[in-house]
Amino acid sequence: xERKLLVEDHIRRNKRNTLIIxxxxxxxxxxxxxxxxxxxxxxxxxxTAIGLPLSLLYIALTYSFSVQSVLAAAKARxxxxxxxxxxxxxxxxxxxxIAAGLPMPKVYVQESSDINAFATGKKPEDAVIxxxxxxxxxxxxxxxxxxxxxxxxxxxxRDILLATVxxxxxxxxxxxxxxxxxxxxxxxxxxxxxxxGNVILFIVAIIFIxxxxxxxxxxxxxxxxxxxxxxxxxxxxxxxxxxGLARALEKIKADIPDDPKGSKMVAPLYxxxxxxxxxxxxxxxxxxxxxxRIRRLRSM
Amino acid sequence: xxxxxxxxxxxxxxxxxxxxxYNKIIRLENRIENSWAQIDVQLKRRADLIPNLMETxxxxxxxxxxxxxxxxKARAALLNAKTPHENMEANNMLTGALKTLFAVAENYxxxxxxxxxxxxxxxxxxxxxxxxxxxxxxNDSVLVFNNTIExxxxxxxxxxxxxxxxxxxxxxxxxxxVPKVSF
Numbered sequence: 001x002e003r004k005l006l007v008e009d010h011i012r013r014n015k016r017n018t019l020i021i022x023x024x025x026x027x028x029x030x031x032x033x034x035x036x037x038x039x040x041x042x043x044x045x046x047x048t049a050i051g052l053p054l055s056l057l058y059i060a061l062t063y064s065f066s067v068q069s070v071l072a073a074a075k076a077r078x079x080x081x082x083x084x085x086x087x088x089x090x091x092x093x094x095x096x097x098i099a100a101g102l103p104m105p106k107v108y109v110q111e112s113s114d115i116n117a118f119a120t121g122k123k124p125e126d127a128v129i130x131x132x133x134x135x136x137x138x139x140x141x142x143x144x145x146x147x148x149x150x151x152x153x154x155x156x157x158r159d160i161l162l163a164t165v166x167x168x169x170x171x172x173x174x175x176x177x178x179x180x181x182x183x184x185x186x187x188x189x190x191x192x193x194x195x196x197g198n199v200i201l202f203i204v205a206i207i208f209i210x211x212x213x214x215x216x217x218x219x220x221x222x223x224x225x226x227x228x229x230x231x232x233x234x235x236x237x238x239x240x241x242x243x244g245l246a247r248a249l250e251k252i253k254a255d256i257p258d259d260p261k262g263s264k265m266v267a268p269l270y271x272x273x274x275x276x277x278x279x280x281x282x283x284x285x286x287x288x289x290x291x292x293r294i295r296r297l298r299s300m
Numbered sequence: 301x302x303x304x305x306x307x308x309x310x311x312x313x314x315x316x317x318x319x320x321x322y323n324k325i326i327r328l329e330n331r332i333e334n335s336w337a338q339i340d341v342q343l344k345r346r347a348d349l350i351p352n353l354m355e356t357x358x359x360x361x362x363x364x365x366x367x368x369x370x371x372x373k374a375r376a377a378l379l380n381a382k383t384p385h386e387n388m389e390a391n392n393m394l395t396g397a398l399k400t401l402f403a404v405a406e407n408y409x410x411x412x413x414x415x416x417x418x419x420x421x422x423x424x425x426x427x428x429x430x431x432x433x434x435x436x437x438x439n440d441s442v443l444v445f446n447n448t449i450e451x452x453x454x455x456x457x458x459x460x461x462x463x464x465x466x467x468x469x470x471x472x473x474x475x476x477x478v479p480k481v482s483f
Contacts, residue, residue, distance in 0.1 A: 084422070091426040098338060099433035101331070101441070240436070 007157060010230065014158040018165050021218060022059055025169050028214075029055035032207055039203060059169060066168020067128065070120045073171070073266045076108040076130045085136045092145055093129055096152045099238045105129045105155060115139060115252045118269035119151040120164045127155045138255070139248055146235060146245030150271055153234035159227050163269050166218065171266075174215040225288040232293055236300055246297040253290045321457040328445040332466060335438040336384065342434055343378060343391060346427040350375045350394075353420045357401070360411040367404055370397040388435075388469055395428060439468045 030051045037047025062069070079086040090107045097104045105121070108130035115135040121127035129151045131144075139147065154160050236242035252272050267273055272290065350371060361368065374394035381387040402421060405411050412418075446465045449458035 088422065091422070091429075095426070095429045095433050098430055099437055101335065101437050 007234070010227075011158045014162045018162045021162070021166050022063065022169060024218070025173070026055050026059050028211070029058060029173070032211070036203060036207075058173075062169045062172045063165060066164045067120055067122065067126065069168050069171065070164055070266055070269065071108060071128065071130070073167075074110050074118070074130060074269075076110045076128075079107040079109045088141075089131060089136060089144070089148075092141070092148050093152075096145070096148045096238060099149070100152045100156050102127075102152065102155060105152075107131075109133060109136070112274075113137075114274055115248070115255050116270045116272060116274055117147050117151055118266070118271065119154045119160050120269060121155065121160050122164060123158075123161065124155050127160060129155075134255075138251060142241065142244040143248035143251065145239050146241065146243075146248045147271060149235035149238040150231050150245055151235075152238060153231040154227075156234065157227070157230060159231065160269075167266055167269065170215050170218045228288050228293065229296060232297055233300070236297060242297040242300040246294045249290055249294050249297070253294075317453070318457060321454055322461070325445075325449060325454065325458060325461060325463055328441065328448055329463070332438065332441045332445055335434060335441050339384075339431060339434040339438060340387075342427055342431045343387060346391075346394065346424065346431065347375050347378050349420060349424055349427065353401075353417075353424065356414065356416050356420060357405070357411065360408050360414075361404065364401075364404055367397070367401050371401055373397075384469060391431060398424060398428075435469050442466045442468050 033051035033054060034044070034047045037051065038044070079090055081087045081090055086107075086109060089109070093107050094104055102124045105119070105124075105127035106129070108128055110116075110130055110132045112132040113134040114132050115138050117129065117131040117135055119127060119129050129148060131147070135144065135147065154163075232245060235245055239245075249272070354368065354372065357368065371394070374390060374397045377390035378387065378394055381390045405417070448454045449463050449465060
């Protein structure tokens with residue numbers, strides 16, 4: 001019973017945090033558009049009339065396409081049931097869905113020699129579980145089962161809602177800011193010709209430079225140590241076999257990481273950070289230390 | 301005035317508690333029924349796969365009559381089972397018989413190379429695992445239900461609704477045993 005209360009509480013918190021992220025982004029976007037309007041000398045009423053619907057539209061669009069953008073950023077494709085390896089993966093996902101009493105999620109595969117997996121979706125009914133081809137090759141049935149059970153727990157706890165929406169809503173603007181910054185950096189030649197347009201670009205660039213770390217920080221809000229430990233524990237409860245996931249994590253630890261594929265924005269979704277090499281010991285290392293996760297699984 | 305508001309609030313709470321427990325008990329009971337339906341679907345699916353398997357295996361395993369008969373017998377028992385208990389017993393029988401069959405199949409390289417056989421073996425293992433997990437989910441649901449109707453204040457409402465605690469499905473001991481292979 002206590003476990004159930006804990007999970008219900010957790011689900012409520014995830015839904016609330018998702019709302020907070022969306023409101024924060026709405027506010028942030030509106031503030032940016034409003035201040036650009038002020039700088040350019042438009043009346044505040046005009047800036048509001050443009051800025052509010054525009055930011056709302058942005059949130060609505062990125063929210064509704066967040067699952068697709070996550071899958072696109074990870075370059076994932078649907079699992080192919082004609083390949084035995086991927087057929088067995090689909091089977092395992094189905095078994096874990098039954099164990100959790102959840103509807104069967106869609107199964108995707110990402111081409112990468114890394115051992116990794118993530119779950120995405122806004123609710124259990126439209127959830128997706130994606131596993132790398134490296135995980136399919138290097139993990140045995142028991143270990144793969146542990147990994148899938150971990151992802152299934154993320155679906156059950158609605159962690160996927162928070163993570164997916166955050167990546168979708170924040171990720172799109174981060175991508176835009178990256179493009180703007182790069183085009184400004186490379187597009188120096190046009191400076192003399194269009195003086196006025198350049199001022200706007202310059203202001204936008206400064207705003208984005210200031211905001212970029214905030215965006216990055218926001219995405220990492222979507223993951224927390226507590227969420228990972230909870231998913232590990234719930235996953236072990238589903239398989240009744242903590243050793244499976246523990247051994248999978250050991251293999252991930254010992255594995256030599258491949259060049260990270262896909263966008264950095266999707267990193268918080270994975271079972272283990274795919275950018276572990278470049279981000280080691282940095283303030284962004286938000287995944288709990290793998291040794292501690294293994295220790296906790298073994299002591300269950 | 302204040303007293304009236306207080307009285308109304310207390311009344312609402314008093315009305316809300318039985319409604320909450322009534323809904324909760326019904327919801328948990330439905331979940332158990334639903335988990336059983338899930339097990340039932342998988343059991344049927346498993347029984348449906350057996351004739352195909354027999355058809356594929358027949359040509360190769362001519363001298364393993366006993367092994368094949370055991371599988372057919374277990375399947376018949378599964379199809380005739382009425383209660384959850386009978387169902388589970390027949391299912392365990394089938395699991396044992398299939399285990400023996402697959403163990404014996406190791407001695408037939410031609411059979412093991414048969415694409416159809418491999419497909420069926422994968423599917424049967426998959427359904428067996430699904431049954432095991434569905435049974436686990438059933439037991440989880442029963443546990444939550446029993447806890448709710450046995451603890452206070454759920455026990456009070458369960459008595460009024462005439463709900464009794466449900467029985468869990470036993471995980472078979474024999475399923476863990478190594479199959480005996482006789483030639």
